[in-house]
Amino acid sequence: MIGCCDSRVSPEVIFDAGPGELFVVRNVANLVPVYAPDGGTHGVSAALEYAVNALRVKHVVVLGHAQCGGIRAFIDKIEPLSPGDFIGRWMSMFVKPGEKVEQRDHESMADFTVRIEKAAVFRSLENLMTFPFVQTKVGRGELNLHGAYFGVAEGSLFVLDKDAKEFRSASQEVGE
Numbered sequence: 001m002i003g004c005c006d007s008r009v010s011p012e013v014i015f016d017a018g019p020g021e022l023f024v025v026r027n028v029a030n031l032v033p034v035y036a037p038d039g040g041t042h043g044v045s046a047a048l049e050y051a052v053n054a055l056r057v058k059h060v061v062v063l064g065h066a067q068c069g070g071i072r073a074f075i076d077k078i079e080p081l082s083p084g085d086f087i088g089r090w091m092s093m094f095v096k097p098g099e100k101v102e103q104r105d106h107e108s109m110a111d112f113t114v115r116i117e118k119a120a121v122f123r124s125l126e127n128l129m130t131f132p133f134v135q136t137k138v139g140r141g142e143l144n145l146h147g148a149y150f151g152v153a154e155g156s157l158f159v160l161d162k163d164a165k166e167f168r169s170a171s172q173e174v175g176e
């Protein structure tokens with residue numbers, strides 16, 4: 001499970017999981033970096049490596065959420081909070097070289113924000129596939145990647161329909 005640091009988006013609470021049930025990595029805006037075997041120290045990649053190759057998890061879920069402060073900071077292009085600008089640098093991985101993330105004509109700020117929060121899930125799923133060991137296991141059908149989005153205000157969970165590229169209410173899926 002790859003989730004955000006946001007205290008309102010606890011995967012264990014949302015999925016009603018007890019100790020030993022979920023292997024969780026949380027970071028600002030639930031981002032997975034691109035595979036980069038460059039000798040650097042990569043926390044998310046280390047957790048992913050362990051989950052996939054040692055624990056042999058069958059599923060990886062990227063859990064995005066509404067009202068994400070990391071996404072908001074990215075959209076608002078906030079001033080660095082410290083000289084290191086760690087949030088700014090971290091969020092910059094969200095944008096591919098040459099890509100522009102902008103509010104569309106007639107798109108409200110609220111809609112824009114939700115679109116980017118969901119885009120963070122798509123980007124992380126895309127980046128997961130840059131890891132050779134993920135790609136291989138997905139290809140063999142031994143690993144499944146999923147996207148989800150949590151509405152913190154209503155406590156509602158949406159699951160990504162990858163074919164339709166849309167998030168659908170999880171409660172509808174189980175016929176509630």
Ligand SMILES: [Zn+2]
Pocket residue numbers: 004005006028029030065067068069070071
């Ligand atoms: Zn967040």
